[in-house]
Amino acid sequence: MSASLIYTIITISSLGVAAAIILYFTARKFYVYEDPRIDEVEEALPAANCGGCGYAGCRAFAEAIVKDNSLDDKFCPVGGNDVMKTVAEIMGLEAGDQKARIAVLRCNGTCEFRPKTNHYEGATTCAIAAMNYGGETGCQYGCLGFGDCVDACDFDALHMDPETGLPVVTDENCVGCGACVEACPKDLFELRKKMPKYRRVYVACRNEDKGGVAKKSCEVACIGCGKCEQECKYDAITITNNLAFIDSDKCVLCRKCVSVCPTNAIIEENFPPRKIKVEKEAQPAES
């Protein structure tokens, strides 16, 4: 009885020792060196895995940083400059100062401004509707309203407004990852520089048709008249293909272009109401 107990203990222990020896040498033989900084960098990243940096996830981004040993063209839009600074400390590098960006919808073609000319019955995604035709209104550049951008957003920063039929960006939640920019088949989203209090001035239109045609399909379409380009003292506005574009890196939010736009295609958001300007604008409307 006792002998079998001893044999058992000896057998099990010697098996254990043998396994330990094999495991030890195997581990030595197949050892893969991994830079410990990868783990550290990954730890510092926000773990959103949104792909906003252009890599497959936070781990892939960390690997790329350590492999290249540089922070050029690498930026985590979710974490922003703070996170990049931490990452730079780990890597012993200098972090570039990138401006935070926020997504903006460049279409204001609500049901009111842009009447429907036909009815779509196919699969309800923007990608498929865009593949089939220009859309339910006369404007082939505008929002289709099936919310592919909402599905793409990982940060709950987008929702569809049932009244206007357009997606709305919740400024506080938007991290500027660019998932909506990728998802929109009409290329309506733009990442603009984040200004204090989320203030912004932008051309809410992508219509490249000639003025008359554009205006016919949508009341608030940019007609490419060029008034804003002349008004802007900071060279922030350019007109290409009958369409104005305001460069958010040059714009100083003076809002002069907003007042001169004849179709209200330029939108100002999150500003306090303008008292004097409102009166001035009202006058030509009366005459």
Added chain:
Amino acid sequence: MLKTFKIGGVHPAENKITATKAVVKLPIPKTVTIPVTQHIGAPSKVIVKRGDVVKTGQIIAQSSGFVSTNIHSSVSGKVLKIDTVYDSSGYKKESVVINTEQDEWDEGVDTSPDLIKHTDLDAKTITNKILDAGIVGLGGATFPTHVKLSPPPGMKAEVLLINGVECEPYLTADHRLMLERGDELMVGIMLLMKALGVNRAVIGIERNKPDAIEHLTTLTKNYEGIEICPLKVKYPQGGEKQLIKAITGREVPSGALPIAVGAVVNNVGTALAVYEAVMKNKPLIERIVTVTGKSLSKPSNFLVRIGTPVKDLIEAAGGLPDDTAKVISGGPMMGKAVATIDIPVTKGTSGILILNENEGHRKPVLNCIRCGRCVEVCPMGLEPYFLMTLSEKKVWDKAEKEQIMDCIECGSCSFTCPANRPLLDYIRYGKLTVGGIIRSRK
């Protein structure tokens, strides 16, 4: 036992309302809008400018590559403008708008109705004439015909198949063409055979057109090498690969062209256009279009100039009925609903179908019940339900492995789905994306 393809297929209601209606020539419209993208391949390059005077049959846009073709003015008059105009793609495309003055033809075009049977032209000259005349596949896919007639090195055509199947419900343009222009069609086929260097041609016709089968069979006695092959009625019998399988028994490998099994397929409309181009020097400026629909008062087959507004065709067929739900360019299976009827007729417009409220709407989409009917009917042996899911979830690598690119977009899966799932919509989207990925890899 009649021949047909082996796997899949559906039997939609035929509704060939216009089968007995003779082709009517429509008057030339006041203005024509001619898009420069009427074919698969690179858009043609416009060579006229505003204010130019053009004659009927004159080139207005030149071929801009091998897979591209010429576009000719379909009327004589003044170029009003070169603008972007909506076409059946649903997007604005560059187009030449011409104001008609009178019908003055370009020099060298023979407009007499006499049949010319014999020519001494060699294969190369015939192919060049086809290219010059801007001929594309008139079955609907609009693939430039001269490309089909120039097999890649090392490949040799053995048989020419002529597609007179017209398996799409409602459409009768090819049916009428076979009945009314039989002799011209036969000469056209002889020319295509000569261009390809083959001595055998088979015309495939579905059994639901017995008059056409009978008429052409009588005609074949005068033309050597042309046979008629009656086929079983089954959609998509007129698909290129299905037709090859049905007539020759050969299967085109995945990703390969029909020439890989020694076959070249051309539509009957294309063969007629080839006859006119080679024997009469007449470029492709008109085509037969079926305008049909259950609620339409005068459904008809029209011979119209390219660029005629679809609105004019509907007007000539009795006007748009009050209960119109959809206007479709093409047939009910593969055609596409149009957003406006101001679009012009292009080389690929085989029919204009007006669906009424009863039949024109999609039913509510339900969940997949795993019945497998889409798999059963797919003529390419694919798994449509799976391809749809892969496209929906954007799993492109897997979709490519599941041969999404083999889909011929016949719509049998969507037609048969008891849960009304938009299978083909998603598969088309998947094909578009996967095709882009494959091209970017090269």
